[in-house]
Amino acid sequence: MNQQQLIIELTNIVGASGVLHKPEEILVYEYDASFGTHPPDVIVLPTTTEQVSQIAQLAAQHQLPLVVRGAGTGLSGGAIPLKGGILVVLTRMTGIRNVDYRNRRAVVEAGVINLHLVNKAAEGGYTYAPDPGSGRVSTIGGNIASNAGGPHCLAHGVTANHILGLKVVMPDGEITETGGPLADSIGYDLTGVLVGSEGTLGIVTEATAQLMPQAETVSTLMVVFKTNVEDASAAVSDVIAHGIVPTAMEMMDGMVCRAVEEAVHAGYPDDAAGVLLIEVEGLADGLDETMSKIAEICREHNASEVHRATTAAERTALWTGRKSALGAMGRLAPNYYLEDGVVPRHKLPDAMALVEEIAAKYDLPIGNFFHAGDGNIHPTILFDRRDPDAKHRAHEASVEILNACIEMGGTVSGEHGIGTEKQDFLAKLYNQNDLDAMADLKACFNPDGRLNPGKIFPKTYQPSVTIRDGATNGAIAKSTTKSSADQIAAKLEGVVGAKNVLTGDGAQPYAVGDQPPAFVARPGSVEEISALMRCATEADLAVSPWDGGAQRYLGNPLARLDLVISLERMTEVLEHYPSDLTAAVQAGCTLQAANESLAKVKQMLPLDAPLAGQNTLGGIVAAGPLAAGLRRLSYGTVRDMMVGIQMVRTDGRVIRRGGMVVKNVAGYDMAKLQYGALDTLGVITQLNLKLFPQPEDSGAVLAGFADRAHAGQVVDKLMTSRLQPATITLFDAGLAAQLDVSQTQPYWLFVRFDGRAAAVNRQIKDTQNWMNAAGGGEIVTWEAATLNRYWTTLTDFAQMGQINADEALLRVNVMPAEVVNGLGRVSALCREHALDPHSLVDAASGVIWVRVQAEAGQLAENLAPLQQQLLAVAPQTVIAACPPELKPGLNVWGRPPKAAALMQRIRNRFDPLHILNPKRYLLEV
Structure with missing residues (x-):
C-alpha cells in the first residue's frame, strides 16, 4: 500500500x-x-x-x-x-470514564495524564500512587508500558500493583479485556504480563486503576551529608534494616542539589555531598517517634543536618526540587544521558563509589538523583553530543555503569524500560532459555512481530526452537512406544534415587482430589526436576506439581495423573538480605517454615494462605487468587511480593526472570504469568520475594450485629476513612463459636490493625466508636497475643486441602461496596437450595467465602443449580472445593474470562502436550 x-x-x-x-x-x-x-x-x-x-x-x-x-x-x-x-x-484518548471512590477504582483511557488522574482522585480524598517524575506530562498508557514507578513506590508499589484490568487492541484488531474492576480475575494474569511489555504485546486503550485513601499525615525530612554520598547510601539500608519502610527515600548528590537550587530555589544546601529526602505517611499517632528514629539512624551515618519540613509549602518546595532534578541538569551541559539501573539496596554505597570512579575514568561529570529506597539509581552523564569524543565516552561510561548493575546482582532498568537503548544488555541478564520463554509469550500476543518491532530482545537473539500451537516443541520428542510401569519407575529412580520414588500405597497421600498418582518423585534440585520433566514429556506422563496438599480439592478432575512431583526436599531459604527485605526461597518451602525463618530477624511474608504448615510457596503462587490472604488490603498478595522466579518447562528447560531487586522492567514479567496458573505452564522451583518488617504491634476489634446492614455501615465508614486496617472481615455465628465469642449475634465484624502501637490503639478506639454508633453489641478487643492465637482459625476457613462428603466451598467475588448485600443474596440462594451456608467475607476485597453443608443427597442435587444462580449475580463464582465425585457434572471455574482464547494460546505454547494438570484448569473445560 x-x-x-x-x-x-x-x-x-x-x-x-x-x-x-x-x-x-x-x-x-x-x-x-x-x-x-x-x-x-x-x-x-x-x-x-x-x-x-x-x-x-x-x-x-x-x-x-x-x-x-x-x-x-x-x-x-x-x-x-x-x-x-x-x-x-493515544494523546486524544483522555477520558476519565469513571471514578468510584467507595470501591477505590477509576476507569481511564490510555491518554490520560498521570497527574490528571491524581488530581481527580484527590477530589474525593484519594490518590493514585504511581508518581513518575514525568507525571505532569506522561500518560497512563505510557506508564503501563514501562511499569513506571516514582519516588513513592517504595511503600506503595509500581504501576503493576495498581492496575486491575486493561482493555487491549491486539495486532489483528481484536478488542479484548484482561482483569477487570474486581480485586481478582480467574485465569492467567495477562494484566500483569501486559504491564511493562512496552507496547509489544497489545495496544492498551483503557485501564482500571486502583486508588488509595490520601494519608492522614505526611512528614518529610531533608537529611544533609557533607562528607560523601556513600554515607547517605548506607543510611538508606540501615533505616529499612530497623524495620522502618518510609513512603519515599530519595537521594540527590551535591551537583544535583546545586543545580536544583539554582533552578527552583527549593531550599537545598549548596555545600552538601548528598541529600536524602525521606517521607513517611500514615496516621499522626506515633509518627514523631518514627521520624526521630530515622533521624537518629541518619546521624549515626554521619548526617550533618536533619531538617523536618514544618509546613505543607516547605514540603511541596522540597518535592518540587526533587522532581525538577532532571530538568535542572540541562543547565549544566547541552546533553545528558540518564541511566536507570537497579542494585540490591545494600550495594548502594558500592554503586555510588563505582559511579564516581567511572566519572573520573571518562572525565565526565555524572550527577546522581534516584530512588534510593529501592536501589533504583539514575546516574546522569553530562556531555556535549556535538563533541564526538565526549559522546563516545558518555556511551562507554553508560555501558560500564549498567554492566556494574548486573554484576552487583541488579538489573538494567527499574522503570524506564528496555526499548532500543538497553536491548543488548538482556543477553547478559538472561540466557537462551530465558529469552526463548519471553519470545514464546510474545508469539501468543504478537505472532508476526508487527507490533512495535525491534524492541526489548537483543538484536542478536534468535529463537532456539519454533513452537506451534498444539505441537511438541522439537526439543524433546514424545516416545512412539508406550513405556511399561517398571520402565518408567526405573527412569524416575535414575533421576532422584529409588528412595525418592513412591508408588502404590506410598503414593496414596499425594492424591489430587480422589486421584492417586501412579508415581511420586521427590527431587532435590532444579536439575532433577528438569530431568523429570524430560522423562514425562518422552513418556507422555501427566504431571501435577505438589503443593503440600493444601489445594488438593481445587479445580476440575484431572484427565489423568501419572506423576506427582513433590518439592518436599526443596524447602530452603537460599538467600536472605534483611536490609533489602528480600529472600530467595525454594518453592517447596511452606509458608509457615518461611515465616519461622524470617521471624528470627523480625521479618515476615504476610500471605495468610490457608493451611500454612503444609501450603508451599509454589502452591500459593499457583493457586493465585484462591490462596490470597486476609491482610491483602495492607500488604497485597504474593503477586505483589514476587520479584523473581525460576521454573522448569515441560521439555526440561530451566528459565529465570528477575533477581533480588524490588524493581525490574527488563523483559516480560514471567513471574506474573505463573500467578494463578495452577501449574499449567511449568513447575515453579524458586521464588524471590519482597518481605515486610513485622509490625511493632497488632490488634483487633470485633463486634456482633443483629443484621448485615448495620455491620455494613461500619465497613463503609472504614473504607472511606483514612484509617489503615489490615483486614475488614465479616463472618457468621458458626465461626464466632470457634473464636470463643458470643453466638447470640448472627453477624460479626472483625477488623485488624498492624503498625505502630500508638496508631493501632487509636484505630481500635475509632472503630469501636463506629461499631457502637452502628448498634454493634458485645464489642471485644484483642491484643496481639490473643489475635495470634485465633488468627489461623480465620485464615483456614477457606482451606481446600480437606473436604467433607456433605460440604462444598464457594468463592464469590463482587465489588467491595456490594459485598454486604452480596452476602445476603448468596446466603438466601444457598438456603433456597437446601444448603446451610457459613460465611467469611473479605469486605475490603469483595471476596465472599461460603462453606455450604447439606443433608445426604442434597449437595449433589443442588450445588450446580446454586452455582448457576450465583453466576447470574456474580460472574466470578468458583466452586473452590467439593467432593470429587460431584465434579464431573460441574463447571467449578464458572464463566470463562474474556481473554480465554489468548490464555489458551499461551497454554498450548508452554505445554503443547497438555501434560501439566490436564483438564484441571478452566481453559480445558
Whole structure:
C-alpha cells in the first residue's frame, strides 16, 4: 500500500485532523526522550478504542508495522518506529470514564495524564500512587508500558500493583479485556504480563486503576551529608534494616542539589555531598517517634543536618526540587544521558563509589538523583553530543555503569524500560532459555512481530526452537512406544534415587482430589526436576506439581495423573538480605517454615494462605487468587511480593526472570504469568520475594450485629476513612463459636490493625466508636497475643486441602461496596437450595467465602443449580472445593474470562502436550 492510499484509509477511520503525514509533522514524532530517531510513515491520533481496532485491522491487512505512543517522555526508545509503519498516538484518548471512590477504582483511557488522574482522585480524598517524575506530562498508557514507578513506590508499589484490568487492541484488531474492576480475575494474569511489555504485546486503550485513601499525615525530612554520598547510601539500608519502610527515600548528590537550587530555589544546601529526602505517611499517632528514629539512624551515618519540613509549602518546595532534578541538569551541559539501573539496596554505597570512579575514568561529570529506597539509581552523564569524543565516552561510561548493575546482582532498568537503548544488555541478564520463554509469550500476543518491532530482545537473539500451537516443541520428542510401569519407575529412580520414588500405597497421600498418582518423585534440585520433566514429556506422563496438599480439592478432575512431583526436599531459604527485605526461597518451602525463618530477624511474608504448615510457596503462587490472604488490603498478595522466579518447562528447560531487586522492567514479567496458573505452564522451583518488617504491634476489634446492614455501615465508614486496617472481615455465628465469642449475634465484624502501637490503639478506639454508633453489641478487643492465637482459625476457613462428603466451598467475588448485600443474596440462594451456608467475607476485597453443608443427597442435587444462580449475580463464582465425585457434572471455574482464547494460546505454547494438570484448569473445560 502506498502512503497516499494509507492516508486515505486512515482518514476514513479518524478524520483528516487525526492523520499527520507532512514532513514537518513526522519530524516531531520520530523520537522520544531517548537519543534514537526513526520516522514513521504516517501518524494517526484515534479518539476511541474502536478506531484503534480499525487501524490495527488495516495494518494487519497490509502487513504494516504498528507502534503505539503516549506523550513521548520515554527514555528507552520504546516509542520510536524503527521500521516505519503507522504510529498510533493515544494523546486524544483522555477520558476519565469513571471514578468510584467507595470501591477505590477509576476507569481511564490510555491518554490520560498521570497527574490528571491524581488530581481527580484527590477530589474525593484519594490518590493514585504511581508518581513518575514525568507525571505532569506522561500518560497512563505510557506508564503501563514501562511499569513506571516514582519516588513513592517504595511503600506503595509500581504501576503493576495498581492496575486491575486493561482493555487491549491486539495486532489483528481484536478488542479484548484482561482483569477487570474486581480485586481478582480467574485465569492467567495477562494484566500483569501486559504491564511493562512496552507496547509489544497489545495496544492498551483503557485501564482500571486502583486508588488509595490520601494519608492522614505526611512528614518529610531533608537529611544533609557533607562528607560523601556513600554515607547517605548506607543510611538508606540501615533505616529499612530497623524495620522502618518510609513512603519515599530519595537521594540527590551535591551537583544535583546545586543545580536544583539554582533552578527552583527549593531550599537545598549548596555545600552538601548528598541529600536524602525521606517521607513517611500514615496516621499522626506515633509518627514523631518514627521520624526521630530515622533521624537518629541518619546521624549515626554521619548526617550533618536533619531538617523536618514544618509546613505543607516547605514540603511541596522540597518535592518540587526533587522532581525538577532532571530538568535542572540541562543547565549544566547541552546533553545528558540518564541511566536507570537497579542494585540490591545494600550495594548502594558500592554503586555510588563505582559511579564516581567511572566519572573520573571518562572525565565526565555524572550527577546522581534516584530512588534510593529501592536501589533504583539514575546516574546522569553530562556531555556535549556535538563533541564526538565526549559522546563516545558518555556511551562507554553508560555501558560500564549498567554492566556494574548486573554484576552487583541488579538489573538494567527499574522503570524506564528496555526499548532500543538497553536491548543488548538482556543477553547478559538472561540466557537462551530465558529469552526463548519471553519470545514464546510474545508469539501468543504478537505472532508476526508487527507490533512495535525491534524492541526489548537483543538484536542478536534468535529463537532456539519454533513452537506451534498444539505441537511438541522439537526439543524433546514424545516416545512412539508406550513405556511399561517398571520402565518408567526405573527412569524416575535414575533421576532422584529409588528412595525418592513412591508408588502404590506410598503414593496414596499425594492424591489430587480422589486421584492417586501412579508415581511420586521427590527431587532435590532444579536439575532433577528438569530431568523429570524430560522423562514425562518422552513418556507422555501427566504431571501435577505438589503443593503440600493444601489445594488438593481445587479445580476440575484431572484427565489423568501419572506423576506427582513433590518439592518436599526443596524447602530452603537460599538467600536472605534483611536490609533489602528480600529472600530467595525454594518453592517447596511452606509458608509457615518461611515465616519461622524470617521471624528470627523480625521479618515476615504476610500471605495468610490457608493451611500454612503444609501450603508451599509454589502452591500459593499457583493457586493465585484462591490462596490470597486476609491482610491483602495492607500488604497485597504474593503477586505483589514476587520479584523473581525460576521454573522448569515441560521439555526440561530451566528459565529465570528477575533477581533480588524490588524493581525490574527488563523483559516480560514471567513471574506474573505463573500467578494463578495452577501449574499449567511449568513447575515453579524458586521464588524471590519482597518481605515486610513485622509490625511493632497488632490488634483487633470485633463486634456482633443483629443484621448485615448495620455491620455494613461500619465497613463503609472504614473504607472511606483514612484509617489503615489490615483486614475488614465479616463472618457468621458458626465461626464466632470457634473464636470463643458470643453466638447470640448472627453477624460479626472483625477488623485488624498492624503498625505502630500508638496508631493501632487509636484505630481500635475509632472503630469501636463506629461499631457502637452502628448498634454493634458485645464489642471485644484483642491484643496481639490473643489475635495470634485465633488468627489461623480465620485464615483456614477457606482451606481446600480437606473436604467433607456433605460440604462444598464457594468463592464469590463482587465489588467491595456490594459485598454486604452480596452476602445476603448468596446466603438466601444457598438456603433456597437446601444448603446451610457459613460465611467469611473479605469486605475490603469483595471476596465472599461460603462453606455450604447439606443433608445426604442434597449437595449433589443442588450445588450446580446454586452455582448457576450465583453466576447470574456474580460472574466470578468458583466452586473452590467439593467432593470429587460431584465434579464431573460441574463447571467449578464458572464463566470463562474474556481473554480465554489468548490464555489458551499461551497454554498450548508452554505445554503443547497438555501434560501439566490436564483438564484441571478452566481453559480445558
